[in-house]
Each structure stands twice: as structure tokens, then as C-alpha cells.
Amino acid sequence: MAEYRLKTPLSDEDIQNLKVGDSVLLTGRIYMARDAAHKRMIELLDKNESLPVDLKGEIIFYAGPCPPKPGQVIGPVAPTTAFRMDPYAPAMYKYGVKGTIGKGPRRQMVKDACKEYNAISFAAIGGLSTILSRKVKSEEIVAYEDLGPEAIRKLEVEDFPVLVAYDAHGLDLYEQEIAKYENYNKHSKEGAVNYENV
Amino acid sequence: MRVVHVKELTETVAKLCWEACYYLPDDVLNGFKKAERTEASPIGRSILQQLVENAEEAKANHMPYCHDTGMAVVFVELGQDVHVTGGDLMDSIQEGVRTGYREGYLRKSVVGDPLLRINTNDNTPAVVHTDIVPGDSVKITVLPKGGGSENMSAMKFLLPGEGAEGVKNFVLQTIKEAGGKACPPIVVGVGIGGSFDKVTSLAKHAVLREIGVHHPDPHIAELEKELLEEINHTGIGPQGLGGTNTAMWVPIETFACHITALPVAVNIQCHAARKKTAVI
Numbered sequence: 001m002a003e004y005r006l007k008t009p010l011s012d013e014d015i016q017n018l019k020v021g022d023s024v025l026l027t028g029r030i031y032m033a034r035d036a037a038h039k040r041m042i043e044l045l046d047k048n049e050s051l052p053v054d055l056k057g058e059i060i061f062y063a064g065p066c067p068p069k070p071g072q073v074i075g076p077v078a079p080t081t082a083f084r085m086d087p088y089a090p091a092m093y094k095y096g097v098k099g100t101i102g103k104g105p106r107r108q109m110v111k112d113a114c115k116e117y118n119a120i121s122f123a124a125i126g127g128l129s130t131i132l133s134r135k136v137k138s139e140e141i142v143a144y145e146d147l148g149p150e151a152i153r154k155l156e157v158e159d160f161p162v163l164v165a166y167d168a169h170g171l172d173l174y175e176q177e178i179a180k181y182e183n184y185n186k187h188s189k190e191g192a193v194n195y196e197n198v
Numbered sequence: 199m200r201v202v203h204v205k206e207l208t209e210t211v212a213k214l215c216w217e218a219c220y221y222l223p224d225d226v227l228n229g230f231k232k233a234e235r236t237e238a239s240p241i242g243r244s245i246l247q248q249l250v251e252n253a254e255e256a257k258a259n260h261m262p263y264c265h266d267t268g269m270a271v272v273f274v275e276l277g278q279d280v281h282v283t284g285g286d287l288m289d290s291i292q293e294g295v296r297t298g299y300r301e302g303y304l305r306k307s308v309v310g311d312p313l314l315r316i317n318t319n320d321n322t323p324a325v326v327h328t329d330i331v332p333g334d335s336v337k338i339t340v341l342p343k344g345g346g347s348e349n350m351s352a353m354k355f356l357l358p359g360e361g362a363e364g365v366k367n368f369v370l371q372t373i374k375e376a377g378g379k380a381c382p383p384i385v386v387g388v389g390i391g392g393s394f395d396k397v398t399s400l401a402k403h404a405v406l407r408e409i410g411v412h413h414p415d416p417h418i419a420e421l422e423k424e425l426l427e428e429i430n431h432t433g434i435g436p437q438g439l440g441g442t443n444t445a446m447w448v449p450i451e452t453f454a455c456h457i458t459a460l461p462v463a464v465n466i467q468c469h470a471a472r473k474k475t476a477v478i
Contacts, residue, residue, distance in 0.1 A: 021241075036315065066265045066305040075303060076256070076265040081346040081379045104346075104378035104438055125437060126346065126381040127264040127470050128248055130256040148317045149305050163241075163439070174378060177241060177440025182433030184238055184442050 005159065009057045010098050015118050018164045020173040024122070025159040030059040030101070032153040034080055037144050038088040045091055052143035053152055056096030059122075063101075064149035065133070074139040074155070076129030079103040082121065086110050093117040101162055105174040115170040122162035123173070135160040200334040201281050202478055204290035207336065210476050211294025214340035215270060216302025218474035219262040222253040225409040226385075226471045229446035233383055233436070242441030246383070249436075249469060264470035267304035268342035270295045270324035271402070277333035288326060291338075295324040298340075307345065327399070339406060339475040347384060347468035350376035353398055356460040362421055365390055365462050366428065372464045373429050373445070378438015381468035383446045385409065386429065389463040392453035400451040401465035406473055407449040415452070422448045446471075 001021035006014055008028035041051050062085050066075030082102025090113040098119050103126035135157050143152040165173045234246035256263040272291055299321040309315040352372045356364040389400025412419035425448040435441020
């Protein structure tokens with residue numbers, strides 16, 4: 001479980017080196033898109049039409065921010081549940097997206113797509129919105145402004161913290177870590193929280 | 199009889215919306231801290247530490263703790279000796295939500311028609327539950343409910359004979375299916391009994407109970423303890439990335455039910471377990 005600071009867009013070599021559990025601080029350009037924007041983009045890809053933004057080689061952050069208060073670059077923001085983007089993800093990776101950032105486990109189709117197209121599915125902490133918004137240095141709506149919080153945004157981030165959840169070698173961090181703690185110390189009762197005594 | 203002007207209701211609801219989103223309740227923050235002290239997974243401990251920092255930073259800067267400031271669920275307990283004047287009670291609550299989400303810089307996460315899916319851009323309508331109660335005051339609670347955990351909630355009619363074991367199995371199955379998608383550490387609101395509509399309402403009301411407070415009936419309190427322990431043995435852990443703290447609390451609410459039925463509902467509340475109450 002190595003630690004890296006990487007510039008975006010990621011190179012194919014960067015992606016090959018990353019393994020599940022690695023911590024990565026991302027600096028550079030990433031794009032934000034979630035449910036409604038993906039639905040529209042997939043319709044375009046299905047018709048062999050170009051996307052409103054060139055996302056080949058880029059990272060997509062599955063998120064929608066709060067409005068900024070005066071003086072803020074962006075309002076609080078953190079990843080949404082990646083699972084909802086699973087049906088769209090293989091087509092997006094095939095198109096050329098090299099990484100996605102979401103929260104929570106994903107389906108086999110995403111693991112397979114990461115392996116096939118040399119790509120990563122990153123996890124960031126859901127709801128860590130105040131802290132993560134500080135890592136965003138600029139924000140610009142670049143497509144689908146009518147979708148409000150679901151518009152596609154281009155962000156410049158600095159040391160944005162993510163974990164490698166699914167790597168390009170077919171491994172799965174969620175599966176690996178949950179197995180370690182299932183029935184952990186079940187009989188000694190250590191580990192599991194007991195609110196009566198803590 | 200007491201007269202309450204709708205303007206006061208609107209102002210109260212507006213303030214509750216942003217206060218709930220900015221300031222995580224103490225019982226939840228203490229829940230994170232307690233979980234961090236006992237968590238076996240290093241990744242889990244790191245996540246819990248960051249959630250505590252995030253809550254403290256949100257509070258200090260008067261910012262939303264989580265960007266998903268939810269669909270507003272508003273609980274109104276209206277005293278039967280209150281006369282509401284100056285307009286429509288329901289309109290005044292919706293206006294409070296509209297104002298609170300605009301002035302609080304909260305995210306507008308509501309689409310008007312569930313199939314056409316056009317954002318209403320003001321986070322209305324809110325879901326409003328009303329109860330008529332004795333007295334001459336109005337108690338209002340705002341629960342900004344995030345979508346990720348709400349999506350993982352479930353309801354089922356069990357056979358009456360399945361009893362407490364059947365309830366436990368259904369709750370555990372729901373939590374395992376939700377895994378990291380529900381943004382743990384979670385609060386698992388459970389409703390048992392009533393009818394199709396009542397049981398989900400019980401589960402939702404259960405989420406409002408403070409962490410650390412058990413049901414007054416000993417056999418239900420025992421079920422709460424057993425479920426908390428079993429959920430924390432699933433290994434799901436903080437954010438579903440493994441660990442021994444998946445749930446912070448399992449509040450259960452019950453109601454009488456038909457001889458044929460044993461309805462159960464599970465309303466999952468993510469770690470942004472926000473709620474704020476005011477009494478007028």
C-alpha cells in the first residue's frame with residue numbers, strides 16, 4: 001500500500017504501477033460528472049457522436065457540489081455512490097477515460113473494464129465535503145449547465161486524496177479489506193464498538 | 199388558544215435547514231470518536247479521524263458537512279391549541295425550505311417529476327410529516343436526508359412466525375447489500391409492525407432518536423444490541439473499506455399490526471446523520 005503524488009492526466013505507466021490500497025494525492029485537471037450527465041454522454045457515444053468535452057485520457061469525479069459562498073472556489077463536495085455509474089462506466093473507459101473517483105463498491109463489469117482498458121476506479125471518502133472542497137483550486141462549468149449540480153465541471157485540484165479501489169490488474173480493495181474484518185474477534189468482543197462501555 | 203403566524207414557521211424552518219447541514223449533532227460526532235477508538239482497520243481509523251476533522255471544520259466555517267444536503271424531510275408536531283394565521287401552513291414550510299437552502303448555500307438536489315427529472319432549483323418540495331398533538335406549541339424537526347443511504351433502504355412483509363430472528367435476518371441482509379454504498383458508519387433505523395405505510399414511517403422516525411438511547415421495551419432494546427453487534431461483525435466497516443464499525447446505532451420503533459403480518463422496514467442513515475429541532 002504505497003503512497004504517491006501524481007499529476008493528472010495520468011500516464012499509462014502511472015496506471016500500471018498503481019495497486020489497490022495505494023494512497024494517491026492527485027494534482028492537476030479532473031472533470032466532474034454524475035448521473036444525468038452520464039446518461040446524456042452515453043446516448044451520444046451510442047450514436048457515435050462526440051462528447052461536449054473531450055474526456056479521453058481524463059479522470060471523472062462522480063460528484064455534484066454545493067453552491068459556493070462568496071469568496072469560495074467551490075462549495076463543499078465529495079464523491080457520490082459510484083455504483084449508480086456502473087452501467088455507464090465500461091463504455092466511458094472504452095471511450096478513453098482513464099480514471100473515475102467515487103465512493104463505495106462497484107460491480108464486476110467495472111473491474112473487468114479497468115483491466116481491459118488499463119484504467120483505475122478510485123475511492124474518495126463520501127461526505128468529506130468540507131475538507132475535499134479545499135483541494136479544488138479552480139472550477140468551471142464546461143457542459144450541460146442546465147443540470148445545475150449535475151453539470152459537467154472542469155476542476156484544477158491540488159493534492160486531492162484518493163485510494164486505489166479497483167486497479168488495472170483486476171483487484172478489488174473492498175472485497176480484500178472486508179474479508180479481513182468479517183467476524184473479527186467475534187468471541188472476544190474486541191474491535192466491535194460497545195457504546196455501553198466506551 | 200395560541201396564535202402563530204406563518205412567517206415564524208417559515209423563518210424557523212429556514213434556520214433549521216442550514217443549521218442541520220452545518221453542525222453535525224454531538225451524539226453523531228461522539229459516535230465517530232468512539233468508533234475511532236475501537237476500530238480495528240487502519241484504513242477505517244483514518245476515515246473516522248477525517249470525518250471528525252471534517253465535522254469540526256464545517257462547524258467552524260459554517261459550511262455544509264456533506265455536499266449532499268438532501269431532500270428535506272420536515273416533521274411538524276402541531277399543538278391542537280395552536281391557531282396558524284397569515285397563510286397556508288404547508289406553504290409556509292415549503293417557503294422555509296426554499297429560503298433555507300438558498301440563503302444557506304445548500305445544494306439543490308430535488309427534481310420535480312421523478313421521470314422527467316428537471317431540477318426544481320430550490321430544493322422544494324420537502325417531504326412533510328404532520329402530527330396533531332396536545333398543547334399549544336409547534337415542534338419542528340428538519341432531517342436533510344442524503345440520497346445515497348436512502349437508496350439502500352428496504353421494506354418487507356415477513357410471516358408472523360418468523361419473529362425476531364426473521365427481523366434480524368432481513369436487517370442484516372439489507373445492510374450487507376448496502377455495504378459501502380450507504381456511506382458507513384451508518385445509523386440503521388428499523389420499523390417493525392403497523393401497515394405498509396406505517397412501517398416505513400416508523401423506520402424514518404427511528405433515525406431521529408439520539409445515538410446511545412435504547413427503546414424503552416427490554417426485548418426491543420435487546421434486539422437493538424444484538425443487531426448492532428451483528429452488523430459490526432459483517433466486516434463492511436467505515437465507507438465499506440473494511441472494519442469493525444459499520445453502524446453507530448440501531449434504533450427500532452414498533453407498532454401494533456394485523457394477525458397476518460410482520461412488516462419490517464430499514465431506513466439507512468449515512469454518517470451525515472443530521473437533524474435539528476426547534477419548538478415555537
